[in-house]
Every structure is written in C-alpha cells, then in structure tokens.
Amino acid sequence: MTTLADAAAPARARLLTRPLMVRFVSVIGTATSFYDRVPESAYGASSALWNLAYDGGMGLGAAGFGVLALHTGYPVAFVLVAAILAAAVLPAVLPAVTRARAADRSD
Numbered sequence: 886m887t888t889l890a891d892a893a894a895p896a897r898a899r900l901l902t903r904p905l906m907v908r909f910v911s912v913i914g915t916a917t918s919f920y921d922r923v924p925e926s927a928y929g930a931s932s933a934l935w936n937l938a939y940d941g942g943m944g945l946g947a948a949g950f951g952v953l954a955l956h957t958g959y960p961v962a963f964v965l966v967a968a969i970l971a972a973a974v975l976p977a978v979l980p981a982v983t984r985a986r987a988a989d990r991s992d
Contacts, residue, residue, distance in 0.1 A: 919931045954962040 919935045920928060923931045950962060950966060953965060957965070
C-alpha cells in the first residue's frame with residue numbers, strides 16, 4: 886500500500902537535491918577560480934586560503950546575520966543581506982562584462 890508520504894518522497898528528494906547541486910557547483914566554481922589565478926606551485930596555499938575564506942565567511946555570516954536579525958527583525962535583515970549580496974556580486978561580474986565588451990570591440 887502506497888502512503889501519501891511515499892508518494893511525496895520524490896518531490897522531497899528534488900527539493901533537497903537542487904539546492905545542494907547549486908551549492909556544489911558554486912563551490913567548485915569559486916575554488917577553480919582561485920586555481921586559475923596562481924601558478925601550479927601555489928595550489929596548496931590557494932586551497933588553504935579558499936578554505937579559510939569559505940569557512941570564515943560561513944561562520945561570520947551566520948553570526949552577523951543573527952546579530953542583525955536580533956536588532957532589526959527577520960524581514961529587514963533578509964532585505965539588508967540581499968542588498969549586501971547583490972553589491973558583493975558586482976566585483977565578480979564586472980570584469981567578465983568588461984572582457985566581453987572588449988572582445989566584441991576587437992571583432
């Protein structure tokens with residue numbers, strides 16, 4: 886006999902798998918970008934720096950959000966964090982946009 890919980894299991898699996906896949910791809914992408922910027926002899930130091938930044942950001946980000954939410958409430962805290970993240974993406978995106986425009990001009 887199939888229960889409602891059994892029928893919902895594939896949907897739950899998709900809900901859990903998609904965010905994990907996005908996170909996995911973003912982690913691999915950022916780690917790879919570190920390796921692209923250093924010679925092969927510096928891969929160890931690059932990996933250590935990436936791990937320090939990733940783990941430190943997770944810890945400080947969680948603690949910082951907790952303090953922010955305590956003082957402003959969750960709705961305001963989420964909006965402020967979204968604005969901060971949007972501003973943080975700009976330095977990562979702008980060089981790629983600049984390179985693409987320069988490539989278009991040279992063609």
